[in-house]
Amino acid sequence: MLAGDADRYRTKMDALLVRLSGDLDLGVADKLRITLDEHLNTKKIKYLIMNLSRVTFVDSSGLGVILGRYKKLTPFGGKVILVGAQPQVKRILELSGLMQIMESYLDEANALAKIV
Amino acid sequence: MLAGDADRYRTKMDALLVRLSGDLDLGVADKLRITLDEHLNTKKIKYLIMNLSRVTFVDSSGLGVILGRYKKLTPFGGKVILVGAQPQVKRILELSGLMQIMESYLDEANALAKIV
């Protein structure tokens, strides 16, 4: 479900918008990390916008993928921006502290407006 | 979920309309049978209209409850009428032969029109 379908990944200038769906857990973490990094590396991305509105579950393995991308981008002035997390996912993001270090917006338009 | 909530059972003349929901399997069969029979016995019901539109699953234990009520009502000229079964439920009703011996309608209005 988290396959790197082309239409889930959109690039706009130095921003990568990715629309995730399903459960972000250990079962999908490796594949997601690899796919994200391929996009980040080949396209000189500075801003990673993750649309989480269709993500139904996240645990610490899923959070690890998000935090890992954050650590990759921030040294170069980049950012990870979270969009539209559902309540149960938002709660985990908050408990972990990720919500406090990353910007988050209700929808993609707001997120994109901030960086372009 | 299959509890005998008053608003799931409506009587109109000698017809009982029951709106079922959830999975009709062994776990709920006994309770459903007892509740249905209480209504059938105390109210002199001739026509039992079962709205299945919110039933998500049925197996042979669930079918047994439906067939049992059919056997109870037909000797007195009564009927069991099925309404709005979803495709997967309809398929099991058809395979079992119940769909062939009972009338079925797409919605409650059509079913009620037939008996009043």
Next chain:
Amino acid sequence: MKAVNCCSIEFHSIAENVSFARVAVAAFASQLDCTLPELEEIKVAVSEAVGNAIIHGYRKQTDKTVRLTVKIYKEGLEIIVEDSGQGIDDIDLAMQPAYSTDPERMGLGFVFMQSFSDRLRVESTPGLGTTVTMFKHIGIRGAKARAN
């Protein structure tokens, strides 16, 4: 044929666990690319086999153990339901459509298990218990296998 993945579930012979068993098998089976109708068929087959273990095998004694094993193969799914209940005297008779030792029941359990799987094997020893093994081809491989 080597299983790609395997799980084994044991639970008490309580009627409410039929629904648990069904959902658990469907969740496991979803690792194969099942279609929705295939998943529905699996759920019905599991319900019937587990229901039988509880009603017939254990005669509704609720403190017994039902064991469910699910194996994922490249070609499909194997589901094994075991009880240590009273067993079946005449398996051929028991498997006949509409045959039931319980007048309240329809005798359709084995009919559904047969319709919804590609291979059904029933082993039983009176007094010792019953094992039902079902194999179902899944996905493109399943469609091909059925076409041949």
Next chain:
Amino acid sequence: MKAVNCCSIEFHSIAENVSFARVAVAAFASQLDCTLPELEEIKVAVSEAVGNAIIHGYRKQTDKTVRLTVKIYKEGLEIIVEDSGQGIDDIDLAMQPAYSTDPERMGLGFVFMQSFSDRLRVESTPGLGTTVTMFKHIGIRGAKARAN
């Protein structure tokens, strides 16, 4: 305290089974009147414990067995996750927030298990394996227990 219902699930140490384990426990737990947030908490706690068994206990060897036991009590739910993997040397250290032996991970597994259960017990023998036991009060009884 006697369990009202109990199930035990064994599966291979494959990452895909984390999702199966989560769904199976949630399906079983739904026999108690769980709220949706309670179910979400249970799912996260199970994910973390099963994930740890696979990554840390078995270091991603996929042919090992993880055992999950769920017991339903009137007061709530007990979840036990066992592996026969490498075990934990210093349990107190391992349970500290943000501590992880894997630089790629966040060290939040035990934090979530602790936050989302009412009692957490970790037993481990280096070389022999780890058992994580969580108890969670559910429903009105759970709310009352938490208020006291």
